[in-house]
Amino acid sequence: MTLKELWTWWQAIWFEPRPVTPIALYRIIFGCLVLSFGFLLWPDLTNFFGEHAIVSMATARQWWHGPTLNVLLLFPGDDNTLISLFALFMVAALGLTVGLFTRVSAFVVYLGLVALTFRNPFVFHSGDCFMRVASFLLMLSPCGEALSLDNLLKVAISKDPASVGRSPHPPWAQRLIQFNLAAVYADAFWTKAMSEQWLSGLSVYYATRLDQFKRLPVPLLFDHVWICKLLSWGTLTIELAMWTLIWFRDIRYWLLAAAILFHLGLDWAMNIPLFQLIMIATFVAFVDPADLTKVMNAIKARARNLVGEPLPVVVSSVSTAGPRMAELIRRLDIFGLLDLTNQACADDLQPGVLVAVRSGNQWHSGLAVWRCLAGRLPLLWIFYPFLQLPGMRWLASRLNKRPACVPKAN
Amino acid sequence: MAWISRLKSCSAGMRPVIGTVAILIYMGGILLILMPNSPLRDRILAPVYRYFLALGLTQSYAVFTPYVATTNVILTATVTLKDGTTAVWVFPRMERLALAARGAKERYRKWWHDNLLQDPCSAIRPDAARFVARQFADPANPPVLVSLQSHSRPIPPPPGVEFDQKNMPQPEQKTFFVYKVVAEDLK
Numbered sequence: 001m002t003l004k005e006l007w008t009w010w011q012a013i014w015f016e017p018r019p020v021t022p023i024a025l026y027r028i029i030f031g032c033l034v035l036s037f038g039f040l041l042w043p044d045l046t047n048f049f050g051e052h053a054i055v056s057m058a059t060a061r062q063w064w065h066g067p068t069l070n071v072l073l074l075f076p077g078d079d080n081t082l083i084s085l086f087a088l089f090m091v092a093a094l095g096l097t098v099g100l101f102t103r104v105s106a107f108v109v110y111l112g113l114v115a116l117t118f119r120n121p122f123v124f125h126s127g128d129c130f131m132r133v134a135s136f137l138l139m140l141s142p143c144g145e146a147l148s149l150d151n152l153l154k155v156a157i158s159k160d161p162a163s164v165g166r167s168p169h170p171p172w173a174q175r176l177i178q179f180n181l182a183a184v185y186a187d188a189f190w191t192k193a194m195s196e197q198w199l200s201g202l203s204v205y206y207a208t209r210l211d212q213f214k215r216l217p218v219p220l221l222f223d224h225v226w227i228c229k230l231l232s233w234g235t236l237t238i239e240l241a242m243w244t245l246i247w248f249r250d251i252r253y254w255l256l257a258a259a260i261l262f263h264l265g266l267d268w269a270m271n272i273p274l275f276q277l278i279m280i281a282t283f284v285a286f287v288d289p290a291d292l293t294k295v296m297n298a299i300k301a302r303a304r305n306l307v308g309e310p311l312p313v314v315v316s317s318v319s320t321a322g323p324r325m326a327e328l329i330r331r332l333d334i335f336g337l338l339d340l341t342n343q344a345c346a347d348d349l350q351p352g353v354l355v356a357v358r359s360g361n362q363w364h365s366g367l368a369v370w371r372c373l374a375g376r377l378p379l380l381w382i383f384y385p386f387l388q389l390p391g392m393r394w395l396a397s398r399l400n401k402r403p404a405c406v407p408k409a410n
Numbered sequence: 411m412a413w414i415s416r417l418k419s420c421s422a423g424m425r426p427v428i429g430t431v432a433i434l435i436y437m438g439g440i441l442l443i444l445m446p447n448s449p450l451r452d453r454i455l456a457p458v459y460r461y462f463l464a465l466g467l468t469q470s471y472a473v474f475t476p477y478v479a480t481t482n483v484i485l486t487a488t489v490t491l492k493d494g495t496t497a498v499w500v501f502p503r504m505e506r507l508a509l510a511a512r513g514a515k516e517r518y519r520k521w522w523h524d525n526l527l528q529d530p531c532s533a534i535r536p537d538a539a540r541f542v543a544r545q546f547a548d549p550a551n552p553p554v555l556v557s558l559q560s561h562s563r564p565i566p567p568p569p570g571v572e573f574d575q576k577n578m579p580q581p582e583q584k585t586f587f588v589y590k591v592v593a594e595d596l597k
Contacts, residue, residue: 007568014433015426040514050572054541055534063533066460114466119578122525123517149451172429179437184471187444191475196547198477202568205479211505212519215512225568273513276576400461 014175017168019289020145026177027106027143029281031097033274034109037131038090040273041054045086050079055120063121069390070118071111085112086353096138099148106139126184127275129320134182135281135397152328159320177285184279185242192236195236201229208269215271222269228307238262246286253291256283300336311376312358313369317342324353332379367396445470481562481579485522487542490555499542501526527560532587539589547596558587 001009047053049072053250057077075081089112095105113132115123134193144150151165158164192198197206207213221227241255261279267276304310315326326342335342356365357372371387374380386392439462442455462468485501502518525531526538539556546553564579 010430011426015429041517043514044517048517052541052544054518054538056537056540059534059537064463067464069464069466110466117466120522122531126469126473129469129471132466136465136467166506170429172433176433176436181442183440183469184445187471188473188475195476197564198475203474205568206480206565207474209482210479211482212503212523214505215509225570228568271512271516272515290499 015170016170018171020142020165021147021289021292022284022287023138023141023143023171023174023177024146024148025292026174026281026284027099027102027138027141028097028147029284030131030138031093031109031133033278033281034093034113034135035090035097035153036245036277037128037274038093039087042086046079046082048117049116050082051077053120055122057119059202060119060121061303064118067292068114068171069111072115072119084116086149088112099144099150102144102148102150103139106135106143110135110139125272125275127272127278130180130184130282132178137173137180138176141177142169143173145169152331155327155331156324158324161324174285179287181279181282182243182246185239189236189239189243192239198232198236202233204235213270213272216268218269220277235262239335249288252286256286259283296334303335307335307337307376310337311372312339313341313373314356314363315340315342316354319354321354329373332373332377334379337375337376338373367393370375371397418470439467440469444470481564483523483527483560483562485527485543486559486561487539488557488559489542489546489553490557491546491548491551492554493551495551497546499545527586536589539587540591540595541591543591543595552593552596553591556589556591557585558589559583559585 041048053324057072064318072082072085075085089108092105092108092194093111095101096109104346110132113269117128117132117333145167146165154164155161183395192203194201197203202225205222205225208218208228242259245251245255252300260283266272275376313329315329316322317326323342326340329338330340356363356371358364359368359372367387370392371384374384374387430562435458439455442451443459443462445451457586459468484503487499487501489497489499491497501522502515504512504516504519507515522538526534539558543556545554560583562579562582562584564581569577
């Protein structure tokens with residue numbers, strides 16, 4: 001391989017644009033994990049990070065030798081300020097999950113995770129550490145370019161709504177997340193591989209007898225030394241494979257499946273909140289975008305089998321709002337439960353509203369459309385109760401006051 | 411405005427080079443941070459370490475390493491009040507909590523089990539003692555002394571595994587930190 005070929009290969013790996021769906025999906029799962037992290041911290045927030053916490057701000061500042069990006073130092077150290085900032089952090093985590101102002105949300109989440117770590121590093125485990133690093137990389141990634149509210153907002157104002165969020169991006173941030181995950185396993189492996197206890201196979205025996213870590217019972221399994229030994233060596237094998245063999249596409253998914261089982265097993269037996277889920281979530285970064293599409297198509301087919309025939313929906317293309325509305329509905333329909341047509345008014349269609357759906361043998365417009373869609377599309381379920389409120393009919397009629405058409409009633 | 415377009419095309423051409431340098435610094439920094447300590451590693455890492463630290467990118471994933479603890483430990487604090495009476499405060503014990511509470515309270519275990527008990531983290535012991543003292547803050551009878559005790563109980567080795575009977579650790583109770591409480595600690 002010449003230097004030029006090496007450079008071309010390197011550029012292809014890091015900078016050749018690729019679909020952003022894996023990193024966008026990771027963003028959603030990651031956001032949910034940050035929210036869970038926040039909910040778990042909330043009851044003891046002031047005990048961990050407050051004015052009279054288990055570790056004082058002065059001690060924490062002395063612990064770190066050098067300047068730190070601790071935004072908490074910019075604010076008064078009282079509990080009310082802490083709670084307000086934490087609420088902002090949670091709002092940002094929600095924004096990251098749904099992809100609203102994604103870059104800013106990711107930045108705030110990153111700042112929050114870093115600040116909490118610098119405020120009291122003595123309550124965080126390795127999973128939290130990885131979450132902090134991943135938030136830094138997510139902040140730099142195009143994770144809001146797909147599966148996000150930002151995208152829907154862009155669709156709503158774009159002149160070419162179909163093309164919004166379809167362009168690929170350089171995957172370097174996703175690659176760095178992959179690299180960092182591999183580094184996690186490499187570190188875990190090497191520190192264990194140099195330990196006599198791990199090599200002798202007795203580590204799992206002792207780990208499963210530490211009262212502080214016990215979670216759900218595992219009857220009989222850990223009573224046999226030979227099983228404990230197998231599990232110890234199995235741990236080493238998986239940790240070795242996760243930074244060496246993971247780069248080979250042919251066996252990657254088998255390896256990820258084994259690692260998922262390994263982490264779920266740990267999650268069952270050991271009380272280390274969120275750690276295993278953080279690791280499993282990051283496996284999404286290793287999934288090929290084409291394979292994600294295949295999985296999504298299989299889920300769509302299954303959903304159609306479950307729900308029945310797609311619901312016919314017609315969106316007028318007479319006005320500029322039509323194509324935007326059609327694209328919005330198309331993107332909200334993640335399970336392919338609609339049969340969406342975006343068409344101009346034809347002779348057999350009477351002038352009317354922007355969107356129409358056929359339920360039973362009748363075409364509906366106005367509020368009925370939104371109720372139908374909210375009942376059908378899981379992403380809109382949350383709005384369904386609100387659509388039953390008084391005043392919604394008026395709002396729906398305002399939405400439909402555009403040059404448009406609906407099919408003539410059958 | 412030709413110079414702007416020239417600058418743009420030039421910067422676009424430089425982007426992969428700049429990106430490559432940033433990626434290599436990141437990857438190199440992370441690998442060095444995760445490597446075992448050595449003078450050479452420290453010397454190479456020195457120019458970038460402060461930036462990694464400041465940005466919260468330092469990391470360690472040595473879970474259950476280099477060896478898994480072979481003793482079960484609980485931690486208590488004995489609080490002596492002004493009138494001479496004593497009270498015992500038990501640091502949260504996960505095995506005694508309901509399953510649902512363990513997730514939220516696990517960070518207390520991380521604090522006392524993995525840090526407070528370890529000598530390299532002795533700097534946090536006064537804060538822990540003050541925290542315990544505040545749990546007993548009563549103006550009429552304030553705490554005056556807090557002592558932290560560890561109670562360790564060795565896990566018996568697995569049957570059939572040879573071990574050195576003489577060096578087998580015994581159950582042990584040890585006071586490892588004593589703190590005199592002052593009035594400011596209780597505010």
